[in-house]
Amino acid sequence: MRRELPAIAGSGLRVLYSSISDFGSERAIVASGAVYFPEGKPPSDGWRVMLWAHGTKGVADRCAPSFAGLDAAESEFVGRWLARGYAVIAPDYEGLGTPGPHPYMGLGSAARSMLDAARAFASDPRLSRDLVVAGHSQGAHAAFGAGLLHPSYAPEVRVRAVLAAGLPGEAGLAHADPASDQSGSPWAAPLDPGTPRDSVRSLRTGAFDPWIAVYLNYVSSYALAFPGFQADQWLTTEGLKATDELSSSCASQTLAAFMASRRPVSDLMKRDLSVLERGAARYRRYPAPHFSMPVLVIIARHDALTAPELSFNMARAACRRGSAVTVRYVDRGSHADARAELGRAGLDFADAAMAGRPVQSDCPALAWPGRG
Numbered sequence: 001m002r003r004e005l006p007a008i009a010g011s012g013l014r015v016l017y018s019s020i021s022d023f024g025s026e027r028a029i030v031a032s033g034a035v036y037f038p039e040g041k042p043p044s045d046g047w048r049v050m051l052w053a054h055g056t057k058g059v060a061d062r063c064a065p066s067f068a069g070l071d072a073a074e075s076e077f078v079g080r081w082l083a084r085g086y087a088v089i090a091p092d093y094e095g096l097g098t099p100g101p102h103p104y105m106g107l108g109s110a111a112r113s114m115l116d117a118a119r120a121f122a123s124d125p126r127l128s129r130d131l132v133v134a135g136h137s138q139g140a141h142a143a144f145g146a147g148l149l150h151p152s153y154a155p156e157v158r159v160r161a162v163l164a165a166g167l168p169g170e171a172g173l174a175h176a177d178p179a180s181d182q183s184g185s186p187w188a189a190p191l192d193p194g195t196p197r198d199s200v201r202s203l204r205t206g207a208f209d210p211w212i213a214v215y216l217n218y219v220s221s222y223a224l225a226f227p228g229f230q231a232d233q234w235l236t237t238e239g240l241k242a243t244d245e246l247s248s249s250c251a252s253q254t255l256a257a258f259m260a261s262r263r264p265v266s267d268l269m270k271r272d273l274s275v276l277e278r279g280a281a282r283y284r285r286y287p288a289p290h291f292s293m294p295v296l297v298i299i300a301r302h303d304a305l306t307a308p309e310l311s312f313n314m315a316r317a318a319c320r321r322g323s324a325v326t327v328r329y330v331d332r333g334s335h336a337d338a339r340a341e342l343g344r345a346g347l348d349f350a351d352a353a354m355a356g357r358p359v360q361s362d363c364p365a366l367a368w369p370g371r372g
Helices: 072-083 107-120 138-153 211-225 237-248 252-261 274-283 308-320 335-342 345-354
Strands: 011-020 028-037 047-053 086-091 127-136 158-165 295-300 325-330
Touching (some): 011 107, 028 072, 028 107, 047 072, 047 138, 072 086, 072 335, 107 274, 127 138, 127 335, 127 345, 138 158, 158 335, 211 237, 211 252, 211 274, 295 335, 295 345, 308 325, 325 335, 335 345
Parallel strands (some): 047 127, 127 158, 158 295, 295 325
Antiparallel strands (some): 011 028, 028 086
16 A cells, blocks of 8 residues: 555555444444555564544545545655654544445444454554544544543553544534433433533525535445435435435545535525434434543634634533643634644643643633633
């Protein structure tokens, strides 16, 4: 896989491994990913490991990073970690590069894909048993999920820190009342006490609504969550065409063109998909966010793709439950700048956590800058 390697990598492997889907009754699946090794010989106790959760690539198999390779910015980012002496394990997530739909933003599914990738290399003498989990955008969502699920699902995986940049939070997602949730899902708890049970708003059907792009990416999740789901019962011919275009493309230009068209929701949907989201949102929901390891949250204050305030709210919710959370702001930064900062402040944070040095928690005085 020489073409897909960062320039600084000594070697790399594509891998297939087993995992568990969040959809169905603990259904076994095959997942794919890649591992990148630094140049030279590993230390006697193995290279430290960064378990990398990538941002949104699309939902088509050909978008899987282990097959498509890394773009220039990703290659530079991964290269920073390799140069610091970390091997990088990079899962693709369920349904990317392997059979079945990709459950976009499915939290339990992505978290298991992450943790099971680490398990797949548990006996590799080149790698340390200690690792940090890091992610950007959709990957920050996955990294948060891996940190929260790890004590119950994979306690043998020694997660020393969780690093999240451009964390989407739970924008527009429902928060079920755990007393009435009969799903048995570990993701059933609401974000905070008193959160409304139903915070999924209906789409503005007679006008353009930017949430429509998110819902069209969720169509593959609805097919998994609701047996018998048929997209043509919910989407118009134009909606099916748009879904096909978005689901077969890995390029952001397709999404940008779709958003620029500003088509009314009624042109794309026969029925409001938010009705389905009220049921499917439990697959994207966080459990009560308490972490047993230190957490770094990087927030770009001018991030136009994930709301910075939602990242802050998740950090604050974790603080309230006794987690040690450090927050770093990129004052003039965009969504991409948050990932770049993960390759700077994130590396130093990871080094400290891996060495067992205390890391600063901002929880005692956490406040949105300028708000007090």
